[in-house]
Amino acid sequence: MSNKTFTMIKPDATAKGHTGAILDQIIKAGFSIKAMKWTRLTTAQAGEFYAVHKERPFYGELVAFMSSGPIVAAILEKDNAVADFRTLIGATDPAKAEEGTIRKNFASSVGENAVHGSDSDENAAIEGSFFFSGLERF
Ligand code: DAT
Numbered sequence: 001m002s003n004k005t006f007t008m009i010k011p012d013a014t015a016k017g018h019t020g021a022i023l024d025q026i027i028k029a030g031f032s033i034k035a036m037k038w039t040r041l042t043t044a045q046a047g048e049f050y051a052v053h054k055e056r057p058f059y060g061e062l063v064a065f066m067s068s069g070p071i072v073a074a075i076l077e078k079d080n081a082v083a084d085f086r087t088l089i090g091a092t093d094p095a096k097a098e099e100g101t102i103r104k105n106f107a108s109s110v111g112e113n114a115v116h117g118s119d120s121d122e123n124a125a126i127e128g129s130f131f132f133s134g135l136e137r138f
């Protein structure tokens with residue numbers, strides 16, 4: 001079990017000014033930030049990041065949304081990071097997310113759901129490497 005996960009604060013949340021509150025909730029939940037950047041994905045980069053979903057009906061919408069404005073990408077560290085972070089963010093659809101989760105607190109819809117969280121240790125490593133060099137991932 002790895003102690004790292006990868007997150008993005010998505011364009012809906014950065015646009016609404018929720019970045020600080022979301023980072024505060026993440027840190028208060030016991031995660032430490034190992035690497036972080038404010039950036040924006042091109043459509044090609046968003047398409048590559050979400051390539052695993054390319055056969056899904058929402059892929060085009062997802063890629064357009066994820067490249068529509070700034071995001072914050074970060075590598076987070078905590079014991080049991082992947083599973084604990086998925087619990088902290090809540091269900092993909094904010095209408096189904098538990099009270100107090102980041103998606104319940106900040107997401108607008110299943111498509112515009114405020115944050116990404118890796119779903120496995122393997123994907124956390126792949127996704128972290130997508131945004132950060134070895135030097136930045138210390
Ligand atoms: P998660 O982000 O909870 O891991 P996922 O990996 O199934 O969810 O999907 C990736 C993203 O795709 C999700 O955060 C938002 C978007 N998405 C998923 N299901 C969708 C749907 N039914 N309609 C629109 N967008 C959807």
Ligand code: MG
Binds near residue numbers: 117119
């Ligand atoms: Mg996922």
